[in-house]
Structures are given as structure tokens and as C-alpha cells.
Amino acid sequence: MGELERSIMDILWAQNSPVTAREVGRLIEGRDLAPTTVMTVLDRLTRKGFLIRTRDGRAWRYQSAGTRDTYVAELMLEALGMTGDRDAALTRFAQAVSGSEAEILRKALTELEEE
Amino acid sequence: MIAAAALAALAIVCAVGAWRLNSARWTTRAPHTAVVLWQALGVTWGLATTGALLAYAFEPYGKGALLGLRDFLVAAYTGGHGTMPLDLPHVLALIAGMTMFTVLVAVLVGATFQTLRARRRHRMLLALIARDEPGVPGVRVVDHPGAAAYCVPGLRSQVVVSAGTLALLSPDELTAVLAHEAAHARERHDLVLLPFAALCRAMPFSGVVRGAQSSVELLIEMAADDRARRFCSPRRLATALLRFGTAGSVPTPSGALGANSGVMARVERLITPQSALPRRFRISVVGFAVMLSASAPLLWLLPS
Helix, strand or coil, X not given: CHXXXXXXXXXXHHCCCCEEHHHHHXXXXXXXXXXXXXXXXXXXXHHCCCEEEEEECCEEEEEECCCHHHHHHHHHHHHCCCCCCXXXXXXXXXCCXXXXXXXXXXXXXXXXXXX | CHHHHHHHHHHHHHHHHHHHHHCCCHHHHCHHHHXXXXXXXXXXXXXXXXXXXXXXXCHHHCCCHHHHHHHHHHHHHHCCCCCCCCCHHHHHHHHHHHHHHHHHHHHHHHHHHHHHHHHHHHHHHHHHHCEECCCCCCEEEECCCCCCEEEECCCCCEEEEEHHHHHHCCHHHHHHHHHHHHHHHHCCHHHHHHXXXXXXXXXXXXXXXXXXXXXXXXXXXXXXXXXXXXXXXXXXXXXXXXXXXXXXXXXXXXXXXXXXXXXXHHHHHHHCCCCCCCHHXXXXXXXXXXXXXXXHHHHHHCCC
């Protein structure tokens, strides 16, 4: 199911305008999916907040709530520990430092590489 | 009165101990042992402080903190039969003790839920965005030029790196980083960090708590470094650390990072290995930690 959610998000990220479930089903390549399966996944993604849907006559039209890049940015902000609060949600390898400390590290790296 | 006084003394011992441990030098030579001591100090401090207040409050009952609390709750539930009323100082101690106990528990529970929610969201995003890379099996890759390598802990923890990391590091360095992250995942370091991070958010004004949190954070990293160096070259781990520290491809928000992130301290102990702490010393530290952790619950039971 995760794989299908992913393909559907990829399709919707590539679309410029809202699309119906039927159109999504047509755009999924190489798979013969029951329309209800597509509907279920679209519904779930909407509930999770990744999609926004609007009524269009008797059908729903779906579009992504945010671009792919906004989600990548959200992931990276958390990954780099830049969301502000110190939490224990992720364990990180190391964080980038700034100013004089970065200078010290750069020197140490040069020395280590020369040896 | 003895129980209350002993618990208060224990709380002070913990506070002083935390303050001393913050500046102790031996900790980097035995990070695992130091973390155990930090945990013991934290738990004992919480139990001793609340226990001292409750033991004092229930002193008229003469049954100690725990049984006094039970009797008080039963009496409150049944309408106050069979207990004598408390005078003002005891009532104030009762309110303070109960408030503190509730706040500590609520903070822990709240932080746990928040962490789990953040992780679920993170996993969901990863499922939609991250890809697999044939070169690094079992690792999720996020296409972003920044340097990031981390672990999403859990029953099925995931190790994630950014495309920027793959470009930044040599294959040996990448192996070292992945070994470090695997150590975090395996030893569930997130569970160690959680209470300290929670306490830090509940008491941001306390220098000792903030100090404890950053100490534990650094010690956990050193513990993971120690485990990783069994499977990779410590030198490559050190150069990977330095490359990460200086990557700076993402602008750092001002004030988000302290003057000392501890990267250099980690590099130094990887390059010039220190002699391990004598076994005797480590055993006595762990023994002290166990005694400390046992003392507070026992004093909760001590009738006053």
C-alpha cells in the first residue's frame, strides 16, 4: 500500500490542476487497479493531510496540499535539528556548526588529511 | 520527619552531583557508565524532591510518603473518614508535592506522545519521498544537497541519509557514519534522551538541567562512536565528523547552536584514544548509581 501511496503522490505532484480519481487511475502505469482501490488511497492521503479535495459535480477532484519540495524541506529541517525545540524524535550523526568552531574543524580536517 | 529530611538531603545530593558531573573529566572515557549515572541522578532527584514534600505533608499519619499518599487518596475518595485534618504547612507541602509529581509525570507522558507523533509524521513523509539506493542497501536516501545522516528510532528503526551526505563522504566515511547510526538504533539512545529532553523543556530556566541534557546528548554520541569504531576505522569516523561539521550547506539559524557543539571533543577522542577507565572505578560508579536509584523508593516507604 505504501508503494501505491507513493506513486499516487508522484502523479499528483506532477499535475498542475486538480484531477479526479478516474484520471489518477489512468495515469498509474503498468497496473490494473480497481477504481475503489485508487479511491481508498486518495481518501487516506486526504485524511493524512497530503491532499486537498474539491467537489466537481458528482466526483471529487484531488490536488496535493504541498509541493514535493516543501515536504523535502520539512524532512531536512527535522533531520538537521533546526525545528527549534530539542526533542528526541531523531538521533543525528552530527550537526553543522558555524563561526569560529567551523574554522577550528576545518583546520583539523586539513591536518588529518595531510598526515 | 526523618524520612522527609533524608529525602530532602538526597535531592540536594543529586543536584550537587549533577552539577559536579557536568564538569567531570572522566565521563568521556566511559560514556556508557556516565550515562547510567546521569539516569540515576535524574530519577532519584525527581523521586527525592517530590518524596520529601509528600513525606513532610503526611508526617502526621506516621506512615511515610507512599502509604500516606495512599491513605490520603482513599480518604479523599470516600469523603475524609478516618484521617486527621492537616494544618497549613503540611497542606502547602502536600499541594507542592502533588503539583510537582503531576507536572513531572505529565511532562514525560506529553513528551513521549509528541515524540511518537513527530516520528509517525516523519516516517510518513519518508515513505512518500525517500528512495532506496543500490549502493547503500537498507538505507533510505532523501534527495537534498544538505548534509544529514540520522536514525528514526522505533521498533523498526530506519537509517536515513541525504544525497548531500553521499556526495560529501568517501565510501569508508559513509560506512563509519552508518555504523554510528546503527549503534544509535541498536542501543535505543532515543529512550535515554527522551526524559532529559522533556525535563529540559519543562525547566528551561534551570542551568543544571540544560547542562545535564547537553552532557547526556554528547555522551550518547560518544557511546555510539565507541560502538561504531569496532566496525570501522576511527580515523574515517573522525574525518566524516569534521566534514559534517563544516558542511554548512544549510544556513544555521542564529542562536540555534551553542559555541561548542562537541564535535571537536568527539574527534579528539577518536584520533588519540584515551586509556579506558579502570574497571574498578566503572563498577563503583555503577554500584553508586544502583544504590542511589534504590534509596529514593525505600525512603518513600520509610514511616516517619
